Amino acid sequence: MGIFDIFKKKNKSSIILSPTNGEILELSYVPDEVFSNKIMGDGFAIKSNDGVIVSPVDATVEMIFDTKHAMGLKTDDGLELLIHLGIDTVNLKGEGFEIFTNVGDKVKAGDKIMKMDVDFIKNNATSDISPIIFTSLEDGQSVKIVTGAVEAKEENRIEIVK
Structure with a gap:
C-alpha cells in the first residue's frame, strides 16, 4: 500500500x-469441518438473533438451493459468496426458511434476501451458526473480521485483505 492509498475511497x-x-464469529466456531477448516474457502460465521439475512454485497443471485438453506451470490468484480444458514439444515427440506429473491436477480448490499426461523433451526438442526464463505478468493487473500455483537448492515466488520 502506497502512502496515498489511505486517501482513496x-x-x-x-x-x-x-x-x-x-x-x-470466526469460522472455527462452525460445528462442521468443511466450514471450520476452510475447505470451501475463507469467511466468517454469524449467529442471528432474528433470522433476517440481508445481502452483504451488491451482487447477482447465482444459485438458491431447493431446500432454501443456502444461496450463492456473485459481485460484478467476480467475488463469490456462499451463505449457508445453519448446519445440517439441508435435512429440513426447506422448512424454517424463506427466500425473498430469485436466481438472476440483482441485489444491493442491505437488501433482505433470506430468513430462517431461529428457534426452529435450534430445535431441529445441528446448529444455527451460519457460515458465509468467499469461494473465489485469490491466492494470498483472506478474510479479516471484527467478532462480537453486530447489527445488520454494519460496515467495517468484514474485510478481504491481501
Whole structure:
C-alpha cells in the first residue's frame, strides 16, 4: 500500500456489510469441518438473533438451493459468496426458511434476501451458526473480521485483505 492509498475511497463493491442482527464469529466456531477448516474457502460465521439475512454485497443471485438453506451470490468484480444458514439444515427440506429473491436477480448490499426461523433451526438442526464463505478468493487473500455483537448492515466488520 502506497502512502496515498489511505486517501482513496473504498471501492463500493469492496464494502461488505454485516448480514444480520446478532453476532459475528470466526469460522472455527462452525460445528462442521468443511466450514471450520476452510475447505470451501475463507469467511466468517454469524449467529442471528432474528433470522433476517440481508445481502452483504451488491451482487447477482447465482444459485438458491431447493431446500432454501443456502444461496450463492456473485459481485460484478467476480467475488463469490456462499451463505449457508445453519448446519445440517439441508435435512429440513426447506422448512424454517424463506427466500425473498430469485436466481438472476440483482441485489444491493442491505437488501433482505433470506430468513430462517431461529428457534426452529435450534430445535431441529445441528446448529444455527451460519457460515458465509468467499469461494473465489485469490491466492494470498483472506478474510479479516471484527467478532462480537453486530447489527445488520454494519460496515467495517468484514474485510478481504491481501
